[in-house]
Structures are given as structure tokens and as C-alpha cells.
Amino acid sequence: MLFARTFRVMTDRFHERLAERDLEPLRPAHGFVFRYLAAQPSATAVDLAAHLGVSKQAATKTVAELVDWGYVHRTPHPTDRRAHALTLTGKGQAYLRFADALWAELEDEFAAAVGAERLTVVREALETYLADSEGGIRPVW
Amino acid sequence: MLFARTFRVMTDRFHERLAERDLEPLRPAHGFVFRYLAAQPSATAVDLAAHLGVSKQAATKTVAELVDWGYVHRTPHPTDRRAHALTLTGKGQAYLRFADALWAELEDEFAAAVGAERLTVVREALETYLADSEGGIRPVW
DNA sequence: TGCAACTAGACAACTGAGTTGACTAGTTTG
DNA sequence: CAAACTAGTCAACTCAGTTGTCTAGTTGCA
DSSP, rough: OOOHHHHHHHHHHHHHHHTTOOOOOOOHHHHHHHHHHHHTTTTTHHOOOOTTTHHHHHHHHHHHHHHHTTTEEEEEEEEOOOOOOOOOHHHHHHHHHHHHHHHHHHHHHHHHHHHHHHHHHHHHHHHHHHHHTTTTOOOOO | HHHHHHHHHHHHHHHHHTTTTTOSOHHHHHHHHHHHHHHHHBOOOHHEEEEEEEHHHHHHHHHHHHHHTTTTTEOOSSSOTTOEEEEOHHHHHHHHHHHHHHHHHHHHHHHHHOOOHHHHHHHHHHHHHHHHTOOOOOOOO
């Protein structure tokens, strides 16, 4: 429950600050899309769906939104004529940088509240735990 | 992002184990309802809605489900003839104990992965951060 | 005291982010 | 080569929320 509540507080703050920027109605799930596409250039919608743990249709819908908004573009897939390769546009990359800065800000506040040493321990602990738990990640928010 | 992913992994595990018990289709949000009602006997649906950060109608729906499933019951409100006081049934309390045990199990596994000392630090850090952030909590899951 | 303003819960219609099903055209494999 | 599989698209559907409305109950103030 502690994790849940902490996560909630941080996410709320993230989204409050995001809302101040008057961007498109980006959801937390979009964050995972951006990150995945940044890490996997030329991913397809089906790849993304598997990664996100949703149906291909849901992934395709999300991608369509991001394409409409100018964050992602679709190019012909190098080897499969049925598929599109999805890549972040410059706007998408700029958003990712902005989001990273925002999360860094929130972590700074966490450090201010609990101490930088503790934050370091927390980080290490979480990284260890996640290394031990590798698998697909699906956003819950 | 670390928080998000950690949270996700733990929640997934919680719900996998919950599914093994063949209970009603309880959602993560229900967890918050149980806890709130345990802490606030005689809460009303509107109280719950405010706490959860949802509309009164959404809260009422959720309560109706839990009433149907036997976890919550409604009694006349002591002072307001329009309202119902919501309380956990024995079944509701038993579920809460079970859920707590399950979270404790997950925390044990966390400790096994990262060390009990680190878990303690993590706990303290999160509690400090939350104490600094008090406000309504709404489940994101 | 009476009345305007407010409010709890219920009912209803709606939204949107997912789901499943179906289909066509493209791909893989034996 | 053909059967089996699959990417993306379209469509219908689900469900956990939303907003709007309404009636009866409550509060506060003149």
C-alpha cells in the first residue's frame, strides 16, 4: 500500500504539471509508448501491444492518436509489407525530454523530503527488485 | 519511472494471487474502499467519493457491487435521513485481513530481493514522503 | 419560522480506453 | 504450392468512469 500511495502522489504531481503546459490530453500510458519507441525504433504496433500488455487494436488506437498529434510517424516497414515502422518525431522526442525533466524534478522533491541518501537507497532497491522481476510492463495509469 | 514499474510488478503479483482464490472480480480500487471503510465506520458514499477522488455516482456503483457481494452493508445514517452509513461486513473484514497478508508476502519477497535493511529504508522514505504529501488518495488501479 | 440554497442518493444517458471478432492481404513453413 | 499464420483495419461491444437531472432531506439566514 505504501508503494501504491507514493506512486499515486507522484503521478498526480506529474500530471498537474503536465496540465500546466496545455499539451494534448496525454495519458500516463503514452509515457510508456514514447519510451518504448525511443528504445525500439522501427517497432510495429503489434510489438508495442505486446510490450504494453494490451490488444493490438488498443495499441493501434493509441498510436493513431499520437500520429494525429504529431508525436509519432509511421513509415513502411523495412521487411514486412503489412506493417508500419513507428518512430518518434522531433516533437515526440522533445516531449520525452520534457517528461524526463519533470520526473527528475519530482525525484528532487522526493530527495528533499526524505534525504538524498535515502533516495539513493530507494533507487537501488527498486532497480534490484526490477532486475529480479524482468518481464513486460504495462502501464496501470 | 522506477516507481511506476515497481508498483506495476507488485500489483500484478498481488492480483495473480488474488485470482487464485476465486473470489469476486475485485479490482485494485476496491482495496482502497475496504481500507477507508475500515478506518471510517459510518462513512457515506459521498465521503467515499471524495476520498477516492471520483464522482458520487461512481462511488455508489462500487459500493453497490460490494454490497451485492456481501462485503459491505448499508445502515441508516445516524443523523442524515438521506444518507446510508457504510460498514464492512465480517466477510469484508476477512478480505482485508487476507489482502494485508498478501501484501506482507509481497514485501517479504521484496526484502528477499533487495535485503531487509533496504526495505526498511524504503519504507521509512515512503512514509516520510507521504507524511509530507497528505491529501486524498485515489487509486490508479 | 419559512424559504432559498444546498445536498444524498438514485436513475439515466453518455464517454472513452479498452475488449473481441472478422476480414483482407501479406508472410512463413513444410 | 498451399495451409497456417499474422499486421492492420473496421466494427461491435464492455465497463468503469463521467455529467445531468430529480426528489426528498438538510442547513442557514432573515
